[in-house]
Amino acid sequence: MLKASDLMVFYENMLALNNVTIDIKSNSITGIFGSNSAGKSTLMHMISGIILDMQKKEEMKGGERISSYGTIDFEHQEISKLKPHERARMGIILCPERRRIFAESSVMENLKIGAFLSTSAETKENLDYVLHIFPHLTKHLHRQGGFLSGGEQQMLAIGRAIMAKPKLLLLDEPLLGLSPLYQKIVVTAIKEIRNSKKIAIIITEQYARPIIPIIEYGYIIENGSSVLEGTGNELLDNPDVKSAYFGV
């Protein structure tokens, strides 16, 4: 479904991504694991096109120069030059790190903003769907997004991404700062989304253990390069990976 080859990103002279190639199959969950500063978020920004926006903004204020190389092939179309909103229209939806929900809008409004690209019938259907997988949100529908707890904000962020009818959903550190209970809820929900919506999902995370049971394929990134790839069990079998990303 998506094949990104030879991705390279420089933040000024610092190499953030070095020849990373990933291949995402449709209707699958792919995990991307790596420590801080490994390049996970940069990879997400590359796929969703946000990097082009960052590039422009840095250029405007005369800051760091970001240069990116590589090809991204999405459903047999080369998209690496497309702007983020065009990619979103094609169905690549990013659920950003640290949630970035609209703090002063209510939960309902947040979800409706996410549904900007859908028709009203789809919106209604998706809204019911989001409330079905995240029943927690139902009782807070008219509260301001900023007043939700961290876990609820994360659910809202994922819900908002679903409202945009993704074909490829990018979840950047969805478990960041969640309690084990909420982690479980979110992970179950992600699996449920894949099963019922038949979409491809990419999850990045530092700690792989909660994610590994639901992924079909995984990549491990270190210092900007992809060092290992394989199915969940293959990753689990590697002793180095075990100690570094599973805490065993």
Added chain:
Amino acid sequence: MKRSERVDRGINVRSEGIYAISSLKEILYLAGPRMALVLILFLLPVVLDSVPYWKRVVNIMLVYSLLAISFDFLANYVGLVCLGCSFFVGVGGYTSAILNSYLHVPIYLSIPLASVLGAVICTLLLLPCLWLRGVYFAIITLMYPLLLTRVIEALNIFGGTNGISGIESLPGNDLENYIIIVVMLAILFGLRRFVNQDIGLVMRGVKDNDQSIRASGINVTWIKTQAVFIASLIGCFAGSYLVHLYIWAGLSLFALDFSIIPIAAVTIGGSGFLIGAVVGSFILVPLSEFLRFFGSFRIVIYCVVLTLFIVFKSEGIMMYISRRYHQFERWVDV
């Protein structure tokens, strides 16, 4: 595949530490640009000796650069966007005029006194809205000059619409130039030093994240008060200098020009440098004088130039120049 890479010049790296004073070359590299600015400013009145009109323009240019410094300091180091530099100019100007014309305070006392008194008045008037942030502070600073204009007009105090005349003029043609040159340089270099002191660092912290500053046990409003006092001190000096330059104080001191041109200058010169504000006004004020040739078409050209700058060089001239000075580019293989 090739990629252009920015690398610090060797001399830039060398001159960061103790090696800065190792040879004349390093010293020149560091002090050269600063010396050049000082030298150019001191030579300007000599060079323009035959054209007194342009000497006047230089004075106005320096007044605007003071205002631009004050705007840049408040906006980019403390996070208070002040749309009312004319408020500072007006208060400083009127205070100086009252001191000099009504109370007969001599000029060498009235300018410093008016700067300090004016700054106190400005700070006190802005005090109630200091805990506001963003657009609220901006709106209130924009409103004060309008308010004071109407008050003076309606109550017919301080000469009403006629203004205050009979103010002592600045002594001598050269002194008039050099006063503002010296003060501008002192404020520029002093403030550049100040923003890197402890208190300056706290002010920059207030801009970034005022909640963390509060959590560190620092009173944010007090910090902002100090910052506003410094900025209004600069603005009030500019106003009181202007009054003695024109030998007249009137409602035009509260004109919108004094608020807008400094902001435009900071935008063009590069925000967050202080020197950028100075360079910006050195470009804008003479440009606007040159454009007088076009008559009423002047504003149109002025606006087009501004827009082009913002769209194509939004980083600011100083940002661009300093990058060229400290770094070079080369092509490398990816």
